[in-house]
Amino acid sequence: MSEGLMSGSTSTFSSSPTPEWLRMITSSSHVDDVVALTGGASRHTYRFRADGRSMIVQRQRQGSDRSLVAESHLVELARSHGVPAPERVASGTDDDGLEYHVALVVAGETIARKILRDERFAFARTALPAQLGAALGALGTVDPGDAPELDRIDQLDRFREVADELDVVNPVFELAFARLREERPDRSQSASIVHGDFRLGNVIVDERGLAAVIDWELAHLGDPAEDLAWLCAPAWRFGGSRPVAGIGEYEELLDSYAAVSGRTVDRETLTWWRILATLKWGIMCVQQARTHLDGVARSHELAAIGRRVCQTEDDLLRELNDVTDVLP
Template sequence: MTDEHLLAGLEQLMTSAGHGPLSLTVDRELTAGANRRTIRLIITPAGLDGGPYAAIAQLVERDDAREGTTRSVLDEAAVVSAARANGVPAVEVLAAGRLPAATPPPIEVLVTREVAGETIPRRVLRSVGAVEDGGRKLTRSCGRALARLHAIDPAAVSLAHEPLPVFTVARYLDHLTERLDDLPDPHPTFRFAINRLAHDLPSDPPKRSLIHGDFRNGNLIVDAADLAAALDWELVHIGDPMEDLAWICLRTWRFGSDSREVGGFGRLDDLRRAYADSGGRWRQDAFEWWTMARTAWWGIGLAAQAVAFVEGRSNSLVHAASGRRVVELEYDLLGLLAARVG
């Protein structure tokens, strides 16, 4: 698709979403992947509708033949909008739809208003360290944001393409086992952990919630030491709220700032209290179970990245290096398991 077609398509999409008349230019390309591009746009409303503003457009080639392998950005837009409507700091969706492309594959686009702030984890840690209460405000905002997200009735979010996957604890354990069995090399630490997880299975939550799936330092826009927006909703699903709370506390997302359990910037007590104060129900046994399960999942995920490199499906140095990070997650997991094996 030429830039000219792209701009015309985006303008049409924005206009039909009620933001027109306007003119728009591509400021620059932020990321470019095989079938996904992210670009920064400058949008200038015509007439007296205020000054120009920046927006981010995600463009995804949508191969209908491979339905189910990538989440439709239209579905992502529906979830993000529902979250935002319920008070979760999330990006504002300006428009979402298919570009009227002349040639297949069709391109889906999600346009959101640019949110100012920092996302790079170590910079986030530095920026909150610079203010008086450290990461406390950010921690509380994370607890509140997750409580508001988890309060949404998943049935009330209507999706255009496919239903969200549902993970009970038992089903998540099956998923972990399948992922482990897919790896060519043996990983007895993860096998050992899975046995323990099966032994200590907690009860499922009284009601299922919308789960972000990747709510952690690195996917949060942080501005003025507070949460401006949660990003990266691609892994959203239905399941146990404790999954999200465990994930943001994983040691791997503390980026060396280990004494602060929450993303390397906050205390677990502050997160727990903020979550409960906003109506969330904290289940400690499930939190601990998900901490182990998610640590195992990420370790298995890193091992899978290394396999992709070894088998020639990826030539990324990051994926090669992932193979040597697996042991970090094993070490964390064995630490979590220590108290359970006596």
């Protein structure tokens, strides 16, 4: 079982937060069991106990421009509108000028293969598609004006730029870009808050289903169909046979989203965003492989992710030939 804002193995950092500092920022009398977790490129993450309560603190890495204070505000804003998310304890800036935020641990599992296969999550699997739709529906009720720190990002234009910067030469990717440009949905509607990486692995699941949505660092303004479709991309089905996160049907997700948000997303729009999601993942795979090959960060994991480009090519060809819905 993994607990907290994000799962990860223990690690050692040169400047772990002291119990004294954690007591101060959480207004606690006793802190113990401070353990470092892997926290990604933009932050350090630690689990600890304060007055007997399990908490997670994330601290900004030196040089990162991602605001943890703004992210903490966004998560609390989402919680106030019914999105299940970890409860905020504190946020601010430390003496080194680095931002941090603290939240209560949420018990549950984040590892997709366990959620999809373990017997203890059998009921959760039946409940999750509708719960995930309801969570995104609740997020859709948040006024974007209440999150002024978020920018509107055109995902098709952004990943065209990324592909060009990487000098990617891939006929399947170019075919997808052409189709997406040709069939782009109406962009005149007002923007909504988008999580940006809404999928298994970035949600905490317990035996009853969805316990919390985590990992909000890619949040931005955009079309809410982006989150719905990312959840349905073949890469994020983790071997499951059904289109929604490998465990559910489109109707369960979309009906639940509409019931909570008051907005409908048609299948044509969802399909466009799902194709873009697969294209984005393919470009991300190239990007991560280049990080290894160029010597920026030598990693077997990054190299292995690069081998998934051919899988995204196959997924895209299936999508572009309108056969995804009838094939595993």
